[in-house]
Amino acid sequence: MTYCVGLLVEQGLVMIADTRTNAGLDDVSTFRKLNIYRRPGESVMALASAGNLSVSQTVVSLLDEGLTDPETGAVVRLEDQTSLYKAAELVGRAIREVRTIHGPALAEAGVTFNVSFLFGGQVRGGPMRLYMIYAAGNFIECGQDAPFLQIGEHKYGKPILDRAVRWSGDIYDALKIGLISMDSTMRSNIGVGLPIDLMVLRRDALEPEVTHRIEAGEPYFHDLRERWSAALRAAHMAIPRPPYEPGRGT
Numbered sequence: 001m002t003y004c005v006g007l008l009v010e011q012g013l014v015m016i017a018d019t020r021t022n023a024g025l026d027d028v029s030t031f032r033k034l035n036i037y038r039r040p041g042e043s044v045m046a047l048a049s050a051g052n053l054s055v056s057q058t059v060v061s062l063l064d065e066g067l068t069d070p071e072t073g074a075v076v077r078l079e080d081q082t083s084l085y086k087a088a089e090l091v092g093r094a095i096r097e098v099r100t101i102h103g104p105a106l107a108e109a110g111v112t113f114n115v116s117f118l119f120g121g122q123v124r125g126g127p128m129r130l131y132m133i134y135a136a137g138n139f140i141e142c143g144q145d146a147p148f149l150q151i152g153e154h155k156y157g158k159p160i161l162d163r164a165v166r167w168s169g170d171i172y173d174a175l176k177i178g179l180i181s182m183d184s185t186m187r188s189n190i191g192v193g194l195p196i197d198l199m200v201l202r203r204d205a206l207e208p209e210v211t212h213r214i215e216a217g218e219p220y221f222h223d224l225r226e227r228w229s230a231a232l233r234a235a236h237m238a239i240p241r242p243p244y245e246p247g248r249g250t
Contacts, residue, residue, distance in 0.1 A: 001191030002033060002152040004048035005161070005178050006118040008130040008142045011171040012202040012209075013120050016178045017048040018152075018186070020193040034197040035060055036211065037121075039079040044206055045087055045121035046199050047078075050152035051114040051135070055098060055106075059115065062094045084129045088119055092137030099135075116151045121201065128203050148178075156188040157181030175200060176224070179214075183225050196221075 004017040017034040031053060037045040047063075049056035066075035067090065081087035095115065103113050113135055120130035120142075130142035132149045142149050144167040150158065164177045175198065185192045200210040214221050 001189060002050045003150070003154065003157060003182060003185045003189075003192045004033060004050055004118050004152055005148060005150045005154075005157065005181055006046075006048065006120050006130045006142065007148045007161075007165055007174040007178050008120065008128065009147055009166070009171055009174045010168050010203075012200065012205070013046070013122075013128055013130060014171060014175045014178055015046045015048055015118065015120060015199045015201075016175075016182055017197050018182065018192050019195050019197065020191060021053050030195060031057075032197060034199065036199060036208065037078045038207070041124065041206055043079060043081075043121065043123040044201055044208060045078055045084070045119065046201070047091065048118040048151070050116050052111065055102070055113060055115040056117075058098045058102065059091075059094050059117075062098060063091065067094060067097065082123060083126050084119075084121055084123050084131075087121075087123070088129075088131045088133060088139055091117060091119055091133050092139060095133065095135065096137040099137075118149055118151055122203070122206065124206055128201075153185055153189050153192050157185040160184060171200060171202065179221065179224055180228050183221075183228060194221075 002018055002020060007014040015034060019030040019032060021029050021031050033049045035047045063078055066077040069076050078087050078090060081090060099113055106113055115135050117133040119133055122128040130149055131139045132151060133139040147167045148161050148165050160177060160181050165174060182196060194214060194216045196214040198212050199208050201208050
């Protein structure tokens, strides 16, 4: 299991992904699930993956190698695309090619073709966008009304995003809320864990402002976890107890 979140606000894009992979409680390892593709001065794209690790690795490897254009025979890559929409279409095509090649063998082995991606960024001259791409290669786009998308074990981290993320908010507030969402997920599911990879990309910058890996023991993330836990305890203590105890009345 994994958890990845993308937040698209007015100032730019935040992408966060954990690195935990496991095949059981006694087989836990880490693997980078946030890949960044740059073409200096032209484009920045970030791809985060969830689902079957062998499938997502194969899709990413195919994108790295490039796909063959069926009409010209030329090799096309994400960095060559002239819009983020076309790049998202290329990711979808890579997923479908991997399904065609490996899907029958996986099905024979009883393995579900389970994969999803968050894909966001900007191509020079075009809008900044964030997509969720499904196992069929189709996708949906993030909007201003709900300026975030999640994949993987998303249910534990969603409430804070629903309540706190705003399109007009500061990009580093979005990063902070995303990290709280990650911490909430980690506390409730051992299949999600450190290290955490993140990227901050300001609109029209065409170069990440921050790329960072949060390792175990990092002071800021430890402080964030402790402060958020303390804030939740203080909040619930500040709310009056329900008036349902016998003898208290309503």
